[in-house]
Amino acid sequence: MKMVIAIVRPEKYDEVKDALKEKGVLGMTFTHVTGRGLQAGVRFTNRVGEFTVDEIEKMKIEIVVEDDSQVPCVIETVCRVAKTGHHGDGRIFVVPVEQAVRISDWEPEPEPAEETGDQTEQ
Amino acid sequence: MKMVIAIVRPEKYDEVKDALKEKGVLGMTFTHVTGRGLQAGVRFTNRVGEFTVDEIEKMKIEIVVEDDSQVPCVIETVCRVAKTGHHGDGRIFVVPVEQAVRISDWEPEPEPAEETGDQTEQ
Amino acid sequence: MKMVIAIVRPEKYDEVKDALKEKGVLGMTFTHVTGRGLQAGVRFTNRVGEFTVDEIEKMKIEIVVEDDSQVPCVIETVCRVAKTGHHGDGRIFVVPVEQAVRISDWEPEPEPAEETGDQTEQ
Amino acid sequence: MKKSFILAAAVAVLAVFAAAAVLGSQDSAAAPGAGDTGSISWIMVSSVLVFAMVPGIAMFYGGMLRRQSMSSIIAQTLAAIAIMSISWVVVGYSLAFGSDAAVIGNLQHLFFGGLTEEASDGGISSLQFATFQMMFAIVTAALIIGACAERIRFNAMVWFLIVWSVLVYAPMAHWVWGGGWFDQYLTVLDFAGGTVVHICAGVSGLALCIFAGPRLAGTRKARAHSIPFAFLGAALLWIGWFGFNGGSSGAADEVAVHAFFTTQIAGACGMAAWAVAQYLTVGRVGVLGLIAGAISGLVAITPGAAYVGFAESMLIGAVGGVLCFMAVRLIRSKTKFDDALDVFGVHGIGGIWGAISTGIFAKSSLSGVDGLIYGGVDLFVGQIVAVAVTLVFCFAVSYAIIWVISKFMTVRISDDEEAIGQDIVEHGEPAYL
Amino acid sequence: MKKSFILAAAVAVLAVFAAAAVLGSQDSAAAPGAGDTGSISWIMVSSVLVFAMVPGIAMFYGGMLRRQSMSSIIAQTLAAIAIMSISWVVVGYSLAFGSDAAVIGNLQHLFFGGLTEEASDGGISSLQFATFQMMFAIVTAALIIGACAERIRFNAMVWFLIVWSVLVYAPMAHWVWGGGWFDQYLTVLDFAGGTVVHICAGVSGLALCIFAGPRLAGTRKARAHSIPFAFLGAALLWIGWFGFNGGSSGAADEVAVHAFFTTQIAGACGMAAWAVAQYLTVGRVGVLGLIAGAISGLVAITPGAAYVGFAESMLIGAVGGVLCFMAVRLIRSKTKFDDALDVFGVHGIGGIWGAISTGIFAKSSLSGVDGLIYGGVDLFVGQIVAVAVTLVFCFAVSYAIIWVISKFMTVRISDDEEAIGQDIVEHGEPAYL
Amino acid sequence: MKKSFILAAAVAVLAVFAAAAVLGSQDSAAAPGAGDTGSISWIMVSSVLVFAMVPGIAMFYGGMLRRQSMSSIIAQTLAAIAIMSISWVVVGYSLAFGSDAAVIGNLQHLFFGGLTEEASDGGISSLQFATFQMMFAIVTAALIIGACAERIRFNAMVWFLIVWSVLVYAPMAHWVWGGGWFDQYLTVLDFAGGTVVHICAGVSGLALCIFAGPRLAGTRKARAHSIPFAFLGAALLWIGWFGFNGGSSGAADEVAVHAFFTTQIAGACGMAAWAVAQYLTVGRVGVLGLIAGAISGLVAITPGAAYVGFAESMLIGAVGGVLCFMAVRLIRSKTKFDDALDVFGVHGIGGIWGAISTGIFAKSSLSGVDGLIYGGVDLFVGQIVAVAVTLVFCFAVSYAIIWVISKFMTVRISDDEEAIGQDIVEHGEPAYL
Ligand SMILES: Nc1ncnc2c1ncn2[C@@H]1O[C@H](COP(=O)(O)OP(=O)(O)O)[C@@H](O)[C@H]1O
Ligand SMILES: Nc1ncnc2c1ncn2[C@@H]1O[C@H](COP(=O)(O)OP(=O)(O)O)[C@@H](O)[C@H]1O
Numbered sequence A, B, C: 001m002k003m004v005i006a007i008v009r010p011e012k013y014d015e016v017k018d019a020l021k022e023k024g025v026l027g028m029t030f031t032h033v034t035g036r037g038l039q040a041g042v043r044f045t046n047r048v049g050e051f052t053v054d055e056i057e058k059m060k061i062e063i064v065v066e067d068d069s070q071v072p073c074v075i076e077t078v079c080r081v082a083k084t085g086h087h088g089d090g091r092i093f094v095v096p097v098e099q100a101v102r103i104s105d106w107e108p109e110p111e112p113a114e115e116t117g118d119q120t121e122q
Numbered sequence D, E, F: 001m002k003k004s005f006i007l008a009a010a011v012a013v014l015a016v017f018a019a020a021a022v023l024g025s026q027d028s029a030a031a032p033g034a035g036d037t038g039s040i041s042w043i044m045v046s047s048v049l050v051f052a053m054v055p056g057i058a059m060f061y062g063g064m065l066r067r068q069s070m071s072s073i074i075a076q077t078l079a080a081i082a083i084m085s086i087s088w089v090v091v092g093y094s095l096a097f098g099s100d101a102a103v104i105g106n107l108q109h110l111f112f113g114g115l116t117e118e119a120s121d122g123g124i125s126s127l128q129f130a131t132f133q134m135m136f137a138i139v140t141a142a143l144i145i146g147a148c149a150e151r152i153r154f155n156a157m158v159w160f161l162i163v164w165s166v167l168v169y170a171p172m173a174h175w176v177w178g179g180g181w182f183d184q185y186l187t188v189l190d191f192a193g194g195t196v197v198h199i200c201a202g203v204s205g206l207a208l209c210i211f212a213g214p215r216l217a218g219t220r221k222a223r224a225h226s227i228p229f230a231f232l233g234a235a236l237l238w239i240g241w242f243g244f245n246g247g248s249s250g251a252a253d254e255v256a257v258h259a260f261f262t263t264q265i266a267g268a269c270g271m272a273a274w275a276v277a278q279y280l281t282v283g284r285v286g287v288l289g290l291i292a293g294a295i296s297g298l299v300a301i302t303p304g305a306a307y308v309g310f311a312e313s314m315l316i317g318a319v320g321g322v323l324c325f326m327a328v329r330l331i332r333s334k335t336k337f338d339d340a341l342d343v344f345g346v347h348g349i350g351g352i353w354g355a356i357s358t359g360i361f362a363k364s365s366l367s368g369v370d371g372l373i374y375g376g377v378d379l380f381v382g383q384i385v386a387v388a389v390t391l392v393f394c395f396a397v398s399y400a401i402i403w404v405i406s407k408f409m410t411v412r413i414s415d416d417e418e419a420i421g422q423d424i425v426e427h428g429e430p431a432y433l
């Protein structure tokens, strides 16, 4: 099981979402982040001039893929949509995941579950 | 050492926090995220009608657990409190962590530490 | 390849950014988070008194380091700048990364790439 | 249940226009008259200023709550505007100012029928007076919302305000300003609405908040989500108060200027006093304290703005600030009432102090009656009786109204819904993206 | 291309001051006169209130868009202030009010030359009238911006407004208020600008929005980024409307008070009606619906504020709310026009209903002419003709202007730029940190 | 140290009320008089408008800073309201307007004792004048805060303002408006406070900012955290300016209307000129530039609003916009002063240009004295001397005050605290959740 962490341009993220939906990848989590890459930064205006900010708004998308073989497909889909070919298109990282639980599917264990401290060594 | 990443309903997160505190799990980091699951989405109102948003606000909780055997207890605690049994309760992922440093406990190495570039090959 | 996740005081994060730049570490992603540690919390004022909040604003910095031998250098740089020696200085975690893609460098594969569903088993 | 209420509403609306069609013909023609344009101008301005307090209340309250309740507070305030405006025109004004009967007015001015539009004798027309008064009704209703914020369902609040506007507000206005029994049997002074507006809103709010019960612990201890909005709202309130007090003389004259000045200085003294009290108790001062102090001072001066001297107004404001500070601390620590935004603590207590202090400091050269320090006991007693009656009446009737409504619909949102927040649950409209 | 426009601008500015230097001497001296200070005061206040609508529009519009367009909307609104003020002083007022010619005024009042500063006969001076009217010009221009929000380049908008102020706004104002052919050949009533301001803005906006084409799907379906800002803007609009309608009688008199009151009650009824309509259709009500309803009611009463009775004003407001609700639903679902903020749906349709309803309900005791229900057909026909002419004229000329501009510069931002948002692309100034 | 100051404060408050009790009896009775209600109305309105500038300043300044300083700016502005109001009532007014002595007034009006409440001869009462002036004192104090934002401790700021209100503001007001030596020995015109308000605030702010030293590099280069708040604040400032300039004639007359109009057009021209200058220099224009330009134009017209013709006011506004643009660029690039919000660059330089341009363009038919272009040298020289004296006096005394205060308490927050932000460190109240 892997977590694909994609950091993309915020203006591309709607498209990425839709593209992944088409591929059947539904579950994912989005975070507003800022980032610094090799990109020089963005120029902003103040009242009398300009200044450069090297930290740029990005959108982080975390997608946990149960089936490892799906990872390349996810990466490809994201890249295809998010790529403009310019600096700042973003990165994708893949991190291993050891376990995944869907909270709504979780069932409490029968009564002994109360003494949680003890039964942790299974 | 593991990082337990729990994505829960924002309205449940206070309870999760308290429940974990009771179990003695203090250290954790919270991020406001939005997510898409299998859940159909939430209906919002605009001035003349409704529209559906498939991205729903969630709270991400990252808990690094030094003792691997504690992981099930943490998962259980989170699930017990965060579960409503409906769509959108969230997920828990477990990711391996290789090293952890508490910055306030860190001690700079004696002088040679200045030539940082060189001494990285330990 | 490792991801160094540093959670630092927000007021220190500019300095951390600059210090890492000096060491040649450019790429990184920032997230506004809140966190709870062993720290007792911060006291805030309301209209007639004070109250304590145990959740404190922090800045999360994620740095993917391609060369594993660089990790200690990054950790050291962050710690040196971010440390005040008091509670709440933050933590650094190191997580393994299996793959990294720079989206702007990514090249679509020739035509067959269309049938994405099939070619995932490479 | 829901359906039937919508039906009821629809029928009501139809009935209204049917009635209006008949009554419409009563509108007196607007013939060019020889009123005093300066006063006409000032009272229109004052009406605008008082109206501007309403969005002020929404921002002030909303900013101090969780971000999940911002749309909800705004929606309730907007509903208050619509309900009170319509109710006042249809029946409220007539009940309040229709006759000199002791208990309640009559129905001769339904739909503002029979109001004069011509200003005469340097005064303002009764249409303009009624419009100015309409703004007071709106403000009072909007103030209530803060006490029971984040709990009461929008629909329940709508029905509550509809009934409350007739059963509580109209009688109160009649008693104090419309020639009712306060005027007839007591020596009472209430320049700009200490009893009618502030005590009434504070106590009605308290009734709702007690009926609904406290919020969840998590909601309750949440921090103000936007200090700038709370500040902006308080600023609008202060700005509007100049019209609230300054317009209450009904003319652009010395009385208005006097009230204008005492308003400003009492607000400033209230803020300073609260700040000092908070600094001595807590060790630091913040925006929320400063604005609460200012509002305490403004509330305190309201009933006596034109009746007390300059130094007295400073004292009233300063004492108001300290009193409200202590009251809020006490209510928060000693009672279980979850008066979310201290509406009773500030408007209730501030209003009580204001009414009583008017009884103490009123100067006959300004008010025609002497206060306690000038040896006048009648007024002092009258003020206390008026306060007591207001407290009991508004509390009892408000509580009764919400109790009756609770028989027809759910009044309180469930705990689950509260945790998610009314913005999403009730309005489907998170305040921020 | 860019350079040449800057040059043009610089030359224009120089020319302006050169001309001004010559014309400046025409300023009449401000000798102490015996005008009516109450009216002078009220019209100054009204001018301030109308001016306050402009930031209101910026917040109202901006709050309903994505956060990436907030600075852009604000910048465009600010540009509208500068452009319309200067254009009005330099040439607009003279074109609109310079003579009684049927089509357009003359140039005798360039740079406000030859205006009287002395108020006389209890009225206001022509300088004050011109200043009050200036605020209307600004508001109209600012309203347009909402229809084509998030698409038109800032520079193109600047040039559009410059030309539009002369070719569309000045003639419209002349026809309706300046003694132009509406006055000469039709029986038309437009108290405070139903045609000149609301229909004109709605239709001009529609022209721009059709010319520019719709936004990207993603931008279009985005949620309002800040309900409190939208609310605050709407509150400022409502507050300003008291000056807009209340000041349009040009004096602090019964007419002003009448318009003041009908404004308030029509706004309240519009809000209530929209809320009921939305509740019955959608099942819940939110802030955006409530404020849209209020604005619909306010727009609807604008042309007839001083001419209709009380109950009629309630009806006009309520029907305005329902009509605009249905119009917006229809436009959104049935047409491809991406009128981003429903400027046509609310101001256009509301304005049309307002103009027609004035033709129906006007009372000769108030307006001097009878509406349809009192048997007067002239007015009713006149109103309909005026509406039709306004629709055609404003649409055609606005469309022509933007079409010509598009030959000189890019009018629409590219899709990529739209996705990033105008704040960053055009102004380098994200609205929030 | 802290304790002793609190004690001092407490004693001061007690002393105040003791004194007040004695003086209170001096309040003249408010007998119904025959003033001009139109003017009374307008000056009350103007007072409200000027008061509304104060929250405007807080939003304007706060929006342009980091989010970590929002509560702090608001709290300091609120403190300015309380301090200046009380100080003005207790002693400031009397010092400024108590007599015609060259240097300073007297103490006969402590606690507003002996003010007339009756308006006479179509003018306003001295109570109303004093109230109107109180608002100016508050605005001036609030303006200062922007120059040294994010550095000065709240307590130090409180003490500074208390002393400054007596030692700097009161004398300045006396010299310019109270019959002091400017009036006696110079030919000086300052219609609405170019010297007293803008230059004085700009220079006092500069003194504080120089004394405190610059902020950390990181704080300094931070982006504006909320463009909408900055815009809203600027809008409130512009709105308030109509009262600021329009009310300064003390009546609702031609002079007021003239000033009202020139205010609007100078603001618009200032905005346009700044925009053009910025567009030519930087290549794009943003909200912050547009509002800074508007404020520059408004500042520039302040001293001469009623004294110059229409075209001249456009020129003054436009030149003001360009001048301030260049000044801010220069100060930012060439000096080390960290004038956080360009208070000196905009209010100082704009005020200086305004004073001088009044000396150039004043028309005797409007002002009674001729400016340079009409051959009058006296006025021109007088204006320059007045500016120079104001610059030196305000800077020196402000610097001295803060220097003395620094002997008793820490004036500047530490670097660590600055990095965290004053909201949390000093007030424990982050502005946002
Ligand atoms: N080494 C890294 N670790 C974590 N995040 C990174 C790293 N490098 C880049 N990023 C993230 O990816 C974003 C864009 O990266 P990239 O497209 O490589 O930018 P550039 O083209 O400027 O190098 C950055 O803003 C940052 O958020
Ligand atoms: N595969 C995934 N990868 C990352 N985050 C996920 C994934 N699946 C779900 N999530 C997160 O969990 C939240 C809720 O998931 P879940 O409870 O499974 O919703 P549903 O019941 O609608 O499927 C989502 O909003 C998203 O933030």
Ligand SMILES: Nc1ncnc2c1ncn2[C@@H]1O[C@H](COP(=O)(O)OP(=O)(O)O)[C@@H](O)[C@H]1O
Residues within 6 Å of the ligand: B026, B027, B028, B029, B030, B062, B063, B064, B065, B102, B103, B104, C007, C034, C035, C036, C037, C038, C039, C040, C056, C058, C086, C087, C088, C089, C090, C091
């Ligand atoms: N076990 C953990 N898992 C995840 N985040 C943690 C953990 N412990 C601490 N943190 C993060 O680090 C921040 C500061 O931690 P630390 O400096 O250890 O605080 P303290 O000194 O109060 O223990 C916390 O606010 C939290 O965001």
